[in-house]
Amino acid sequence: MVQPRPIRDLPDELISQIAAGEVVERPASVVRELIDNALDAGASHIVIRLMAGGVRLISVEDDGAGIAAEDLPRALRRHATSKIASLNDLEHVLTMGFRGEALAAVASIADVTLTSRTAGMTHGQRLEARSGEISPAARAPGTTMEVRELFYATPARRKFLKSDATELAHCMEAVRRHALARPHVAFTVWSEGRLLHQWRACTLEQRLRDMLGEEFVSGSREVDATIGPLRIQGRVGIPTLSRAKADLQYTYVNDRPVKDRLIAHGVRAAYDDVLHGNRQPAYVLFVSIAPERVDVNVHPAKVEVRFRDSREVHQALHRAVEAALATSMPPLLQPVLPPFLPPTAHLNAVEP
Incomplete structure (x- = not known):
């Protein structure tokens, strides 16, 4: 017979690690989330640096609006976001990110450092996720997210990753999907300290060709x-x-x-x-x-x-x-196209 167990609140870190299981499937998932944030910040140039296919290091650097010093501690908290404030905002969301859980989830399973500076700040600020320590940092306006040793806090998940080459290919596909939709944004990708790809800002046709x-x-x-x-x-x-x-x-x-x-x-x-x-x-x-x-x-x-x-x-x-x-x-051989019927017209259509 199963004995009843008490119901208890889960620790915040465990909640974030559970969320990470849904949000972070592999390094490419982190690359996608960080590029989302960079695009939402209005970046015109995004630099991605990877090591070991993103397992050892994922660094995404942008020249966007940056994060104000007073907001920096909230950036890695669960369900903290600048994208939405009400249900109406959620139903009309046009930003790439909006849930406010991705960064907290990633910080629960990796070593994360966030460095940012807005145009009105005299210097940047660096936040170490593990310790919560904030220190001054030299940086031009924009944000850099560094994610090191992905899944170090959940080693069982790390065993499901493929080879470094395979994970790198998935990371590149994540970058490619974003870059195709944003030809006005330049993207630079480094792997193991070597330049892998560079796409300058251009027209959509040129980006497709490149x-x-x-x-x-x-x-x-x-x-x-x-x-x-x-x-x-x-x-x-x-x-x-x-x-x-x-x-x-x-x-x-x-x-x-x-x-x-x-x-x-x-x-x-x-x-x-x-x-x-x-x-x-x-x-x-x-x-x-x-x-x-x-x-x-x-x-x-x-x-x-x-x-x-x-x-x-x-x-x-x-x-x-x-x-x-x-x-x-x-x-x-050209097909004869049927007339387009709005959804309401189908309700009144009669089969011949």
Whole structure:
């Protein structure tokens, strides 16, 4: 017979470590969260430094607005954020970060140092997460987050990591997904003290060419359509650019990189008549929609979203991509596109 156990409050550190299990899957998860913060701070140049695939060191340095000296101690507390203050803010959020738990979660499983300076400060301030000690530091305006020895406080989690090369590849993919959506921001990546990649601020077309290659740009068609409440932009590959794996598919909702089955299915449906077997299309698509029509607070790592009207989004993507592909096909093979019906029209439609 099971004996009843007393119910007790969990220690704050254990709460953060549990949250870290949801937020931090691997070093790339930390890279993504720190870049989110840098972008929210208005950075124009972000420098990422990695060691051992991000396990030994993840450093993200930006030239953004910085953190005021009096706010520095709160930056690593659970559920402390400057992004939202009410439920209404949460329902209309457009910032990359908003929960205020990521930094606290990371600080509970790694050695974290935060150095920041605002334009009005005479010098920077450095916060050591473990000791809580704050000391002066030389720094230009902006913020540097250093995360060392990831998972040192939870060694069992560290055993699930892959090789340094594999973790580095995941970190690079996290950087790439952010950089594609922010061509006006420069990104520099160092690994083991060597320059790995550098992307200067430029146009979207140039960023696509720099990151995905000339073959993708020349073998893809532009998408720019406003259908219902959605604005869909980007580029979709012609059928001959298809791949064996879905490794060149980038989707964004309000500039947030997401992995959404609904979007993927809507895009793939547009290729049904021109792409056969298990071949995968290549595309970079940006979906803009009113923030109240999409819920970004459905996944701990913020990589999934939920639309208020999923059928509306699916149909709009299908039409926009199909129309873009039609421009690359001979006239006799171009599909006849059905008229777009708003969601309410479907309720009154009658099957023939």
